[in-house]
Amino acid sequence: MGLERYEEFVKRSKSTLVYDPGWSCDNLTGAWRSMRPVMDAGRCNQCGLCWMYCPEGCISHGNIVIDYDYCKGCGICAVECKRGALRMEREPE
Amino acid sequence: MQPHVPRRTDRAGGVSAVALEEVRLAGRGGQGVVTAGELLGEAVLSSGRHAQSLPTFGPERRGALAQCTLRVSDQPILLKCSSARPSVVVCLDPTIWRYAPITLGVQEDAVVIVNTTQSPAKLEEALRSGRFLSELTLERFTVYTLDATGIAMEAIGRPISNTAMLGAVAAATDVIGLDDVETVLRARFGPAGEANVVAARSGFDAVGGGTI
Amino acid sequence: MSTRFWNGNMAAARAAQRARVQLVAAYPITPQTHTVEYLSQFVADGELDASMIKVESEHSALSACCGGSAVGARSFTASCSQGLQLMSEVMYFASGMRFPIVMAIANRTLSAPVNIWPDHQDTLVNRDSGWLQLYATNVQEIYDLTLLAFRVAEHVDISLPALVAYDGFILSHANEPVQEITQEQADALLPPPGVTERPILDPAAPVQFGEVLFPEWYPDYEYKKHMAVKDALAVIEEAFDEFAEATGRRYAPLEADGCEGAEVVLLGMGSMMQTARMAVDDLRAQGRRVGLLTMRSFRPFPEEALKAAMAGVDTLIVLDRDIGYGTAGMVYPDVTRTLYHADDRPRALNCVIGLGGKDITPQTILRCVEIAGEDHGDQTVFWPDARGPAEGIPWTGEVAPAGAGR
Known part of the structure; x- marks a missing residue:
């Protein structure tokens, strides 16, 4: 991450506050799910309600696709879907 | 099969004056780990022993690791630290043991109870393998598994596994009896208590699969 | 007397309830938050007859308690860490105006680096705020010391605010057995709420708080405050003695x-x-x-x-x-x-x-x-x-x- 350039400052100022920043590329929060939303494409009319309500931004618009790397399984999409196209299922281990 | 009775030995981090038993509950925020610790403590207290439940969690958020240590003793519990040497580990989540070291400091002859659809043998193999953050290098430990999420979905209608796991604790250890668990569930949850009692009983019945 | 399985924040809230506090104003901060949530619940459930004042910061919370105390109301708040630092300015006002406010502190260190866990930095940097400072070693003591803090703070010889500090998480979130004090016992240990000999804001006998004091007299005023803190030791000992007689639990400073x-x-x-x-x-x-x-x-x-x-x-x-x-x-x-x-x-x-x-x-x-x-x-x-x-x-x-x- 190019943190070497701070080494002299850290050494002389007795500071330890230089961190390799955390980012969600490492932390796939999808591992938190107990339940996962599963889409029945035949029922979906691409209305975008699920996309609009997803608090994690895990549903893409246009062609509805769920990003299971980050979906935490809250189930809001399944509640909001007016066509019953989203169903919450047990997360496989 | 016979319920496994864990050894009551001297603990408290090498300080030997008082016999203390420690139970670690682990799971994800939202699954009721802290509540499970409290309920277990209340049950222990009502059985005439001393109890302390000490949650160890960071900035709280649903889904992240949550842990709670229950301490049980015949004497007042002086130990006020989060480090523990548990003889029982209860994992409320099917996967978090892979990502977090929930078996730190576990004692020989430990009982490990995991909410999973996998078999105890498979879980034991995974815990011995060293491929996950929770690793057990003990010579002897007993794994029990049960589908507590499935039990909770059926009994309560929500994937909150804690009360089913309390039933499993009652079956697999001598920390507490099923009667005491039922009593505290009724007292805590009022009208919703019965569904939780059903979950606890199912959890109790489900831990027939220890590897011994 | 029944044994409860309470966490530290619940013990502090239950003690305030037993003390029949009349005014609660506080702002949430981890790991203190439960304390105020519980008190809010007690008020909503009719278990406590107190004014819950919603405030926008810790500075306002303690200011509201000062207002309550100025009219003679038994006032309670809770905070820690950065929240306590935001209160700090008002802490000096509270002790200077000799308001016997009681505050529960779930000790948490001061940022940065950001850290929500316990040490005594937050209360000890307020060492010279004129507040009495009591430290609990377990959940039972949080309950007992919080109750007794009202008695000591309100004693006519003292009339100073008091804080009861307990380690965040390790005590604030730990459930331990607590011997409950009956309302009758609490009422015998404390004066009735709102009954006080100290001057209060009363249209029938107008007084002024927070007035200017010129250098000629300032040291005299400070000396009296200094002596009140010193004298509080004997009042605490007396309170501990009476408490031991009532409950069998004996403490010492x-x-x-x-x-x-x-x-x-x-x-x-x-x-x-x-x-x-x-x-x-x-x-x-x-x-x-x-x-x-x-x-x-x-x-x-x-x-x-x-x-x-x-x-x-x-x-x-x-x-x-x-x-x-x-x-x-x-x-x-x-x-x-x-x-x-x-x-x-x-x-x-x-x-x-x-x-x-x-x-x-x-x-x-x-x-x-x-x-x-x-x-x-x-x-x-x-x-x-x-x-x-x-x-x-x-x-x-x-x-x-x-x-x-x-």
């Missing part, structure tokens, strides 16, 4: 155990003193003569009890869960100042441990005792649980590893 002729005595505050008790019991079982001094009252400071406990003591180790940067822990200077002129003066060392929630285990305490027997030249301040100095590592400017902040 400075509790001495096995100190006479001890090779090492450990002095400290908060939950670590219970863990220390386990370590000390173990050492005694091995034939070591180790004493324990548990300080429950930091302000007033129990000077005479400290001197009396030092008879024949070889080494006193002050455990500080806090640091006065560049000097020593913040309890240590008061201890050494007190003992400087004492006839029987031990060697006094200082161990700074448990900062920012670093776990204080029996091993931490045993390590502190070991230091007394080692040769460290004229070094007096030690950091036994900080990685570098504990391992004798000189500062290297090491960069924390990737992910260490998570």
